[in-house]
Amino acid sequence: MNDDISGYAFAAGRGDQVAAAAFVRATQHDVRRFLANLPGVREVDDLVQETYLRAWRSLPSFAGRSTARTWLLAIARRVAVDQVRAATCRPRTANLADWQAAAEAMPAGVRTGVDEQVVLHGLLDGLAAERREAFVATQLLGLSYAEAAHVCDVPVGTIRSRVARAREDLIAMIRPSVVDRRCGRSGAAG
Template identity: 25%
Template structure:
């Protein structure tokens, strides 16, 4: 068989796994950029070893083994990626100065199209739960050691047997089970909303529409009403975080550049398996420019957590322009297009 034919066979077998492997590496690293790089490294290693693949396990399992080892090696030289709430400092004064730490490797959101953007026959649609890439879950994973992350993901997300995980990580089954028990206890403290029931779809759509309307009208009091009393707001690369609906209202009133209705325009996207919003802010040139990407968490009581990512390159990752079209029809098409792609 020619080298070209070998390439074709290899790619036809492994390329359909790219989305779910990207999600796997993202859970391990907390960065979509790093995840895509490591998936590429996984494919290179897999190609080099493909001649020795003897079907003793499924191809998917074999690829996950390689990807997990690639991630663990990468994590030896990388810092964990936190959110501001994970830095161990108390809630900030919403009327105080904002402090930016762009040098910190912050947790990144995951555009759904990176994982589920490969057509109707995408295997990720069948095997990958959107709940497994929830932002709060991935943020909590970053507090575990790399081997603990691997154990949790392989056992609880991918449903591997303890013996399979033990073989991959060169541990005993008892050590895997002990590590999993400790990791689950820590995750329960860091991600308490994991146990909450999902919000009914119609109610969720109504709440999200009300939330968008409140921002676009710059109605701070309405925004506060839509938040839970104990809501949390954070916005990397700013290192502060804010606790309580009233404090968040003060933060927005004090620091948001918007002044009136129409200053802000929100475009719906999907991130981490949930509805998210790309916010554009009116600037001096009369155009709405990329400002931040919000990933909100909705519960039956209201929005309990909002992470606003002030990293403009995210707009590129979500397939969004840096400047909003002025033409109303183009804006409607953009909103409709992102919503369709997200769904």
């Protein structure tokens, strides 16, 4: 591998602490973003930490068959799958009053940005899990189809198909709300 991140990984695997810090700095944004956009994921900070803990244990054996970034995102995916499986055994509840109070305490400008993020996450949440995973990996993180296939442990053609279908699904979800706004409707049946 001839990229900086893989170089950091190889050096960190040999015990280079400076390279280890550079590896984290170079990858943490993508790991966090990937995990935050996977279906059913909670406690992203904990999952990021678990991803790096697993990666540290495996760094000495990193062989470079893929880029270190792709290798790390594959680990992150397995961490997320493990968390989702555990969460289905022990579901947690949230205190609605706490969420409402926090939302009301936000300044108006922040709420607008939050509202947009909620809409975007809502659209992504509407995708089937496999399509969402492929879409996030390729369209939000910029992985190639081959890298996404490695991360998701499926053939490249499957990734291409899932991304295409995710795009179709997103367009179908967006289209009714755009038509409703143009026609002055609220979107409610009636």
